[in-house]
Amino acid sequence: MINDRLQNRRWIIAGIITVVVLIYIARLFSLQIIETRYKQGAESNAFLRKTIYPPRGLVYDRNNKLLVYNKPAYDVALIMREIHDLDTLAFCRALNLSKEYFIERIAEIKDRRKNLGYSSYTPQVFMSQLSIEDIANFQENLYKFRGFYIQNRTLREYTYPHGAHILGSIGEVSRRNIEADSYYRQGDYAGRDGIEYTYESSLRGVKGVEILLRDSKGRIQGNYRNGEMDEAPKAGTDLYLTIDIELQQLGEQLMNGKVGSAVAIDPSSGEILAMVSNPAFDPSLLVGRQRSVNYASLVKDPTKPLMNRATQAQYSPGSTFKPIQALVLQQMGGITERSLFPCNGPGSSPIKCSHHHGSPVGLLNAIEQSCNPYFWYGFRAAIEKEGYGEKNLLFKKHYQEWIDAMKSFGLGQKFADSDIFEQTSGNIPSQKFYNRYYGETGWRAMTIRSLSIGQGEVLVTPLQLANSMAAIANKGYYITPHLNANDTMQVRRHQTVVDSSYFPVVIEGMWRVFEYGTGRHYKIPDISMCGKTGTVENSRGKDHSLFVGFAPRENPTIAVAVVVENAGFGATWAAPIASLMMEKYLKGALERTELFERISTSTTNPDVKKR
Amino acid sequence: MSKNDNIQHTIDWTTVIYYLILVVMGWVSIYGASYEIDYEGSILSFDQRTGKQFVWIISALVLGGVILLLDYRIFNYFAYIIYGFVLLLLIVTIFVAPEIKGSRSWLVIGPVSFQPAELAKMATALALAKFMSRHNFVIKGWKDMVPLAIIVFIPFAFILLQKETGSALVFLAFLFMFYREGMNGIVLLLGSLAIVLFIVVIRFSIEIIGDNQGSWGIIAALGLIQLIQFLVSFKSQTHKKESLIIAGSTIAAGIIAVVVNNWIPVNYNYIAGAVVVLTALFWGITGLLRRYPSLSGVAAVALVSVVFIFASDIIFNKVLEPHHQIRIKVLLNMEDDLTGAGYNVNQSKIAIGSGGFTGKGFLNGTQTKLKYVPEQDTDFIFCTVGEEHGFIGSTLVLIIYWLLLMRLLTIAERQKEVFHRVYAYSVVSILFFHLMINVGMVLGIMPVIGIPLPFFSYGGSSLWGFTLLLFVLLRLDASRLERGR
Known part of the structure; x- marks a missing residue:
């Protein structure tokens, strides 16, 4: 075969x-x-591909005020093999260095364990991000130092010392960045957080390249083919934010000396007008040679200034939860506009009321007076409306209905389609959670009664809280809250499950809070406002002071949520801060300067560094 | 120890010697490519690639030794199991591998990373050998090819999913082995014809005739088809007259088209296409009626070619993305894109070209030292040989590869069992394909497809993979005297 x-x-x-x-x-x-x-080609024409960095896109606020721009900076680079007869003393004098630092730095560059890509033939960064003043003397004497070069760079510069959490920062790319995106080379900069990170690919532009010829000794002989093959860099795209920098500034001033957050949203568009998180810091601290020192001290600060409390901190909403609760309970049939429930004030059971008011209570009064028993009875009526059924399944079905309704207001989850960096999801506790905790049939309405008044396991971020106000202001829907004014992809409408006919009574109740209730001292004259205060018990000291609201009542243009941690009553701190921010946005200037002075100069937490 | 003695006497030492020469030369070249003048550590130091490669070489030799000690029957016995296991590994890799330079092909286990695609070549060769050595299996028609194609296609597709296009294309190499085992040679010829037509169409598609009335690329390709039709029909003896008439008419049609163009603008592409199609229809019908299969065959090829020619033009100019177009254009010398796609190849050509007749000497290459050549110790390792050892050195390396391949062909043909022969031809095909693509790429006459040079390139996976491939063959070959005992 x-x-x-x-x-x-x-x-x-x-x-x-x-x-x-x-x-x-x-x-x-x-x-x-x-x-x-x-x-x-080899002997006389070796190519040197020199990268030309494009200017990074600028950032403006909603009124076209410049927030972030670029300033030139300089790196000193060296090619180890080309260094000959270096006058170390003169070199150190020119750059204002100690000789010890020089020796140490050279050793670092040569150490392959620290500097993986080291080669004596390629440029290595010796010092980075020097200012023009630092470099001037050195540049004059550059001809004396063979093998040293100056590379141009750009750094970020900020017009206002505000909005650091929103803007974010840029930093040198990590090895992981380089592996993930072949655009980057070692030593490039990229957005680390905030909008610098989210919009990195449009802000960064496109690097250009200049092809230089050099001889076998490495000397530059000029441009290859007179620059015919060079590629010009493409500047980054400018970014226009939805933020109103003056409102942001006011918010940061009002929060001075306090811990917490204030978020303002334009309900009609989902545009975030201000997103304050305090303690805050000047964004220019994270730029240039001082970056690492400043960053380390911010990390160590026990008040956690690097954390964006507006999107990353989660709180029990307490009484500020009642407006949404009132909407959801109406939709589920637990209450109607005319329902009345008894209240015995502080003697009520199982949930006490913090106020003495008439009994029985109706919905309008319950919102205005923040009546706890009313919401407990309503909550129980809604989820127990068909009893418990076999294995509590009927009860669980209606509890799930409640969860879904809450989630339709954007609670208990991240805004997945938003351009906001680093959010936490908050918590609307699931059936699974209680099943695991109490067993499949071990929990009833009574077990989870704290949910009815926004305490217990329910957690929200200030951004979610402000957004839920936007949904009430819009009578039933919200637009994904976002930061980029020109990104139409962000404008997505989310309908809540609550019918629009249930809104007027809740809005009326919130209006009464400002007319007769806890907010009455902070009403802006001739503007009809809606709001709700909250004083939230928590495990770490004094109560949190919360406020939510929107204005004007007809055609609202601003929805606000304010949280001041461990400060006391909602009406004392959060309400005036929110009211002043609404005044600034609606009227353009503050008339209540005395109130502004009092709030912005008082401190609720002595650990917070005043700015 | 009698078995070991046996192995020592029956193993093909010539092959082993070629293997060792290539591995050592590769190691020396890697040292040249990654050498840095002021590096003070030892050549075997672990932070240098030479040090790591040394470990790979030693472990590959141990691996080879172990294979020689195994019973030769187990490769046949376990062929499908090995194949199945490797397929499983390939699937797992797609999901668990981290993305490195755009592909997901590396399994990372602690400090060691490994590319299962390198194992797939051997596993597929074993599976094919096992299938084709079934009793009474012969390649007669296309139906016999179907199972073989499936065996090759599964690993091919998985590797493609890992985004390792280069390693996937290596599976085309099995065509050579299929040819030896009886696949119709026409498949190889038609494949070559398709490549030639594509190149002609693209290469000259920028040469426009008149006011966008046709392209020389299409005209030339159609002319080539017409010429093939003429030659085949003229050779058939019985239809000499008709073929001459058609040839005359073709030329006449061309002249008429040019003349008519003075008054009415014509599209030369369509006229040439129509002429070829009409000719093909004539020969096709004639061939069918008078039972001349060669005539109808060539007519069928011509018809398919016409479609292929116009499709190539449309696909290249309308469907392909600009950066793909540029890669192809650079390869066909239509564009000097020295900053983008052409950069690697141009630097590689400069490095080789600067080597001259005798080379710059060991460790004296400036192009590779200055890191102008990318991937200089893996896919572009041949550059270092070219620069440092010149024409003499690089030709010597090519000759050693040629000697190795010729030796393997001899080994293949002396096998008495189909399983052994099929496996041997698979090894020859894979090694040849790697050599052809890799060296062709470095020399700028093949597209840039990132596959390693066997035994030469830096990297443990590929060295292990090729060692395994080769030593399994040596073990099978060494069994030729064990039979019948």
């Missing part, structure tokens, strides 16, 4: 192999012996 006719085919295969090898040898002959152009 082995002696088949196909055996001859081995010669054809051998022939193909031989022909290919011969062609390659001929090609080698032509490249290496006949053509001279490649030889010259």
